[in-house]
Amino acid sequence: MAQDGAHRADVEIVASAAADRLWFETRPEVRISFPGRGRRDSRQLTRRRNIDTPVEPGKTYRRVSAATRISSRLLDAD
Amino acid sequence: MIDADNEDLEPAPRYDDGDASTAGEPDVLLDVSELRVDKISLEVEDLRARVSLQADVLGLLKLHVGVDAELGRVKLTIKGVEAKALLKVRLDNVARIIDRVLTTIDDNPDIVERLLEHVGEAVEEVGTGAGEAVDELGAGAGSAVEDVGGAVGDVGKSAGRAVEDVGGAVGQVGRGAGEIVADVDEGAGVDVGEARPRRRPKEQTSPGRPRRRANSSGTRPAKGSRSSRDRRTEGG
Numbered sequence: 001m002a003q004d005g006a007h008r009a010d011v012e013i014v015a016s017a018a019a020d021r022l023w024f025e026t027r028p029e030v031r032i033s034f035p036g037r038g039r040r041d042s043r044q045l046t047r048r049r050n051i052d053t054p055v056e057p058g059k060t061y062r063r064v065s066a067a068t069r070i071s072s073r074l075l076d077a078d
Numbered sequence: 079m080i081d082a083d084n085e086d087l088e089p090a091p092r093y094d095d096g097d098a099s100t101a102g103e104p105d106v107l108l109d110v111s112e113l114r115v116d117k118i119s120l121e122v123e124d125l126r127a128r129v130s131l132q133a134d135v136l137g138l139l140k141l142h143v144g145v146d147a148e149l150g151r152v153k154l155t156i157k158g159v160e161a162k163a164l165l166k167v168r169l170d171n172v173a174r175i176i177d178r179v180l181t182t183i184d185d186n187p188d189i190v191e192r193l194l195e196h197v198g199e200a201v202e203e204v205g206t207g208a209g210e211a212v213d214e215l216g217a218g219a220g221s222a223v224e225d226v227g228g229a230v231g232d233v234g235k236s237a238g239r240a241v242e243d244v245g246g247a248v249g250q251v252g253r254g255a256g257e258i259v260a261d262v263d264e265g266a267g268v269d270v271g272e273a274r275p276r277r278r279p280k281e282q283t284s285p286g287r288p289r290r291r292a293n294s295s296g297t298r299p300a301k302g303s304r305s306s307r308d309r310r311t312e313g314g
Contacts, residue, residue: 013164
């Protein structure tokens, strides 16, 4: 992953997955939050391949991939 | 918060060729680098991933930065899965911020003196509160001891009554036992009478004495005899 110097995260979660077939019975409930104190630069980046946004329950997706990066960085007070 | 899909992102393992490494190694790393599963049927509720970094410097600086990802509920089936996950924490930025704070303290030591004054006031307040608490504790303990004394007295009285009750019960047991013995004698007399209808009443065993059981013919089997052994066998 390329990371610019402006956002070199203090904390981050990076996850990715690829699959031949994917089938949802229910639509997933995803919540992202950035707890903390002070000025921060927080980001959520997501990329999907061959998956609808939002996903359709009951539909079979093929050759799928998804990747996400959730990060946060404290900003120094000037 | 910025949520943009056009920035570079960690690639999925199979369908992208990007390099997963990041510039600069993290100080804390949880790396699930390769996970392959043929088939997953997954039903989860409240799955949570959290990374948090917290740093405090006296009362001057409180830093907290975190990331929470929560999957409320999902039910899915997935085949031919490859996945990976990373949790990273970097301390250099926080260390730099703390370093700046410490440098500021170095340049302005009176900041710490003012902080210590506040700490002194806080300690005095704690001391006063502790004294009051000890006083209250002492008073509470005293009344508790009094209560215990009263309770011991009550126990003594109850114990006395219990002994009296036990004495009465023993007397009743004695009387009851006597009645049972009398009943046994009467029952035994009836059995013997039925077994030996022709015997005279005066030949029956006198009440209150133990006796042997008679067999159905009214005669006692000889020791070691067949019928005696059979009976023992039947009786188990």
